[in-house]
Amino acid sequence: MSVYITTEPANRIVDGITPDWIHPHLIQSTDPIKGRQFRVSGPIPKGACLLVDRPYAIIPVDENPDNLICSYPACNRPARNPERNPCPNACLPDVIWCSSTCRVADQVRHGFECTWLKRYAGPIRSKWSEYDFGMLWVIVRLLAMRHSQLHKLSAASGDASVQQLKHGWEGIDSLCGSSDTWSHDKVRLWSTLVKKYLQSSSAFPHDMGIDRVLHLICQEEANSFGLYPRETGHFPVPKPPVDRGEQYAAAVYPTAAIANHSCSPNIIHKADEKGRMVFTASRDIFPGEECCISYFDLTQYNDLKSRRDHLRKSFLFVCQCQRCVSEEPVEEETEWDALPMMESL
């Protein structure tokens, strides 16, 4: 196993980003091909928790009412109890709080998305697709969260604990993703959707230009996580294989998004009861090693071609993880002696 020793200080990772828990040995560095990455500066035993990151935006994607989650970001628990509260403005049945306390505490953030949801959710779902609606709603929730953070900052300027809140948006701002990565057709579609539904207006009052919102979509598409009932990333795949189940939510995490993919990951990931993304070491990890998750369910794709094809199609990159690189067919060396001699001119 190759081990890369980094000299970066362990606290570098918290620059501008404040997850709920980050292991002191988890650091951020940069790979020339993959971009930002997680490494460890000290040994990590199997089973250790490396990261607990709060979603900056989360939406339910499952129509099953049992899978709806409380909209208040400080809660985000499954809202299964009979006392759950819908929006008084009836903006969208998927918007629910687990209690009136959460609904009241979430007024500023939800107020930002409520009119937009009421006006556009139905038309977008019927004219475009459920996927397009979900993507736009995540963008609206990212901007709603930013709006509520700015609101809290201005209401309590000078309070150090509140100052930390601004870091969440800085994490979102620094996510990778650009329109060059995506096909012209995709970018044209997103551009149409932005102009039609996400321009600043009385229904959606934000301070960003069309190009910045389009860029935010590119970032969201490259970095959002699906949430599943079971863990992703056990490797080697257990026998018999256990899949991760049906997706129930989608979310964007400012810090967890730094994790690159590997087809032989050393981290398993799963959201906890509050929608927070939890990274756990699936084996001992040595100082200097990169920490990777698996972006897909490893029980579904086995050989090099199917893994790389899936990643190229769904995530638009050619996987350069250790497993893929080691499984690449070795190019046969030309046996010059076996070739007929060429006549020289």
Ligand SMILES: C[S@@+](CC[C@H](N)C(=O)[O-])C[C@H]1O[C@@H](n2cnc3c(N)ncnc32)[C@H](O)[C@@H]1O
């Ligand atoms: C969620 S981001 C991960 C963090 C990213 N490296 C950054 O700089 O912010 C996903 C992007 O990282 C890169 N990436 C992740 N895993 C990779 C891998 N196994 N091989 C090549 N590129 C990878 C790809 O550019 C991909 O679009």
